[in-house]
Amino acid sequence: MxxxxxxxxxxxxxxxxxxxxxxxxxxxxxxxxxxxxxxxxxxxxxxxxxxxxxxxxxxxxxxxxxxxxxxxxxxxxxxxxxxxxxxxxxxxxxxARFLREEHKAFSYPPGFTIFDEDDQKQLFGNVASELGYKKKDPFTKEASRYVNSQKTRGIYPENINISKESFKDEKKFVEFYLMYEQAKAACNALDFDDLLLxxxxxxxxxxxxxxxxxxxxxxxxxxxxxxxxxxxxxxxxxxxxxxxxxxxxxxxxxxxxxxxxxxxxxxxxxxxxxxxxxxxxxxENYRSTKKILAAANKLIAYNKKRVAKDLYTNGLDGEDIVTNCQPKSEDEAAWVAKRIYDIANQNKDANGEPNYRNIAILYRSSYMTRSFEMALKNRRIPYRIYGGLRFYERMEVKDMLAYFTLLVNPLDNIAFERVINVPSRGIGASSIDRIRQNSKANNLCEYEYLKQVTKGNLESALPSRVINAAKEFIGILEETKNDLRENVEIYSSTLRKMAERLGYFDYITEEEDPEEDRVSNVNALFDDITNYISDNPDSTFEEYLQNVALLSGQDDINDGNYVSLMTIHVAKGLEFD
Structure with a gap:
């Protein structure tokens, strides 16, 4: 006790x-x-x-x-x-757990897909194309922002009645929102806001x-x-x-x-x-020195909406807070890099190496990292960016997750479009557009439409080379589904075999970026699946995929001898020396 x-x-x-x-x-x-x-x-x-x-x-x-x-x-x-x-x-x-358990109450199977921001952005682009806009048009950006704003407030398109527009294109935005919801439902998918709503x-x-x-x-x-x-x-x-x-x-x-x-x-x-x-x-603060708290208390006192309090500590007075103002961002970054270099070399680790583990650079927005990255590279200071491109957002990891999603939810058109031509099968953008249009006309998801075409059950104007490539692609996925049903306990090795048959390892080896070990990242993903199933024996593979979609910027943070770069929002609740 x-x-x-x-x-x-x-x-x-x-x-x-x-x-x-x-x-x-x-x-x-x-x-x-x-x-x-x-x-x-x-x-x-x-x-x-x-x-x-x-x-x-x-x-x-x-x-x-x-x-x-x-x-x-x-x-x-x-x-x-x-x-x-x-x-x-x-x-x-x-x-997500609630909806898996209560899936019958909203007509979704428990293996629904959770769309992350990239998936959502891709679907926004598809809807914009249907309305005659390009993905990078201002309308698409504004309509996407409108959808997210309404969902944050808990408002779906069927709850919006417009007799007179209160701003330009409001009715078009509502139409865009409705089409987005319909397209998402057709994929058997939910976005983050849907989970709550x-x-x-x-x-x-x-x-x-x-x-x-x-x-x-x-x-x-x-x-x-x-x-x-x-x-x-x-x-x-x-x-x-x-x-x-x-x-x-x-x-x-x-x-x-x-x-x-x-x-x-x-x-x-x-x-x-x-x-x-x-x-x-x-x-009572256990994290900061008296001098830091004195400055923080003085600054926060200007806030009007607050519960009055002054933080204090029984710890040390600490060093003075150092401020430095430079005329250009490059000068600022160079000054910061030198300070980090000096601090790390004054506090070497047990192996006599400069200790960067408890040093962080915080900034307001992600676009500000470039000058700091250059300055750190110039001094050969190791660093890692958080809240930017995370492990599960890396190209090769996203590709494999899209393949995995198709195994459990073939209705997911976003996952299908991501990997139907990865590695290249000669199925270009025009063919994908045709598949998208024809599948909708036949009231089928894109995967099922192409599956029926390859079986000869549907006529198609797709070139024979596209149909042949699609037949091999679908054949590998269908065989993998059967293998998984028969060998649930060896998910990781079955999925690895699928990746090999698809030629994915050869593809990422050929496309290798000198600064990215893509093969290791894919292998790490397979290990992650093995560990998840081992640690959660009662969970399903669908739950693993849903869990991955819900991870945030902080979830990648671990110990290592490098400087951590992140926005103030990602740094929330973390500690550094």
């Missing part, structure tokens, strides 16, 4: 052991909020005798959710003597399902509550019943996602939404 008094400071202890039904923890930066959340879960089980399966904890990223689950599971294992069943995930991961729709329209899910949880805990948006809050409310305990942790001073719909008033007005709610402020 943990000795909470010895493990926590006074306010942390109060936050962990409170018996109030509604609790708002205002946790300043570096005040140990993740520690509080994990010990809160432990306390609920050890002292309040709550069944672990009746606790739902929501984190902001998969990385944080996994860290919380690992820490909490270890604490609870020490209490119960067995591994607990803990529901700790992001909102999106929770909804479909879950909400089911909970609101099916009282029996809402009662079942709200009845599963007695305690709901939400991390980073200041960045929760209205749709997520609506979902949270639907999962509660009158006696559900709601415990939120956040800090209005750290709100950085208003551009993505975050509603700061949710945490500011929590005590009005939940009368009698208890507020506990964590303001």
């Amino acid at each position: 943990p000795n909470y008094e010895s493990l926590l400071n006074e306010r942390q202890l109060e936050a962990v052991t409170t018996h109030s039904q509604f609790v708002r923890i205002v946790a300043g930066a570096g005040s140990g909020k993740t520690r509080v959340l994990t010990y809160r879960i432990s306390y609920l089980i050890s002292d309040m005798k709550v069944d672990p399966s009746r606790i739902l904890a929501i984190a902001f990223t998969n990385k944080v959710a996994n860290e919380m689950k690992q820490r909490a599971s270890k604490l609870v294992f020490d209490i119960l003597g067995r591994m607990p069943i803990l529901s700790i995930s992001t909102f999106h991961s929770f909804c 479909y879950t909400i729709r089911i909970l609101e329209n099916r009282p029996d399902i809402r009662a079942k899910w709200a009845g599963r949880f007695d305690h709901i805990l939400v991390d980073e509550f200041q960045d929760t948006n209205d749709v997520q809050f609506r979902l949270m409310r639907l999962l509660t019943k009158p006696d559900t305990s709601v415990y939120v942790v956040g800090d209005p001073d750290q709100t950085i996602y208003t551009w993505r719909g975050a509603n700061q008033s949710l945490i500011l007005n929590f005590d009005k939404t939940y009368p009698g709610a208890k507020t506990i402020i964590l303001n």
Whole structure:
């Protein structure tokens, strides 16, 4: 049994052991909020005798959710003597699980595809083409932005009625939105917003399902509550019943996602939404020095919408904050690179090598990296960019994931179009356009249309060389499907065999970029599948693919002797020296 008094400071202890039904923890930066959340879960089980399966904890990223689950599971294992069943995930991961379980309530099979931003962008382009626009036309960009804006607010096209346009092309945007939704549904796919909105729709329209899910949880805990948006809050409310305990942790001073719909008033007005709610402020910082906190407190005091607090530390005064203003971005980057070089060489690791592990360059937007990359390269300083091109977004990894998706969801036209000519089979853009148009005319997905053409069941004006190439492509995928049904336990080797038969390894070897080891990346993907199935024996391959689609910029971050480059948004909650 943990000795909470010895493990926590006074306010942390109060936050962990409170018996109030509604609790708002205002946790300043570096005040140990993740520690509080994990010990809160432990306390609920050890002292309040709550069944672990009746606790739902929501984190902001998969990385944080996994860290919380690992820490909490270890604490609870020490209490119960067995591994607990803990529901700790992001909102999106929770909804993906919900929709798999309740798929009959919205007419989708459990193996639906989750479209990431690239998939969504490709589908936007296809819809624009149908309307006579090009993918790079201003209309396409503006219409795509309109769709994302409406979905963030929880509005589908059928809910939009326009008697008079309030801005130019509004009716065209609604038509674009409707066509996007129809095309996505035809692919048996959901985008990120759909995960939340479909879950909400089911909970609101099916009282029996809402009662079942709200009845599963007695305690709901939400991390980073200041960045929760209205749709997520609506979902949270639907999962509660009158006696559900709601415990939120956040800090209005750290709100950085208003551009993505975050509603700061949710945490500011929590005590009005939940009368009698208890507020506990964590303001002892364990991360920064006194000089850093003094500057931060002075700056943040200008914020008008906040819960008043001053962070303090019992740690060192620390070094003075250094500022430097240069006339050009190249000069700024050169100055930063020299500082990094000097710091790393003054703090060498156990092998006598310059230590870059705890150094980061943070910036406002990704386009600002170029000058820093050049300056670091000039000094031969190793670095890695996060929040840019992640492992699962690399060309070769995306290609293989598209192939995998077709195995479980042949309706996914976006996956089909990505790989039908990769490696090159002589099936060019004009042939793909013809396949797209003819499949729609025959009310078939593109894969099934081409499959029927290769069998001779449908007439087609496609050149014979295209049909022959497609026949080999489809034959390999169909044989792989059969192999997987017969040998579920050897997924990785079966998929590797498919990649070899497709000539994919030869293709990426020929296309090899000197700075990219594409073959190793594909092999790492196969290892990732093996590890996932081993660690999650009750999960399916479809769930693996859905899980990959939900990963964020922080999920790739690991230890290594290099400088980390990332936006301030990606850096949220991370620590560097």
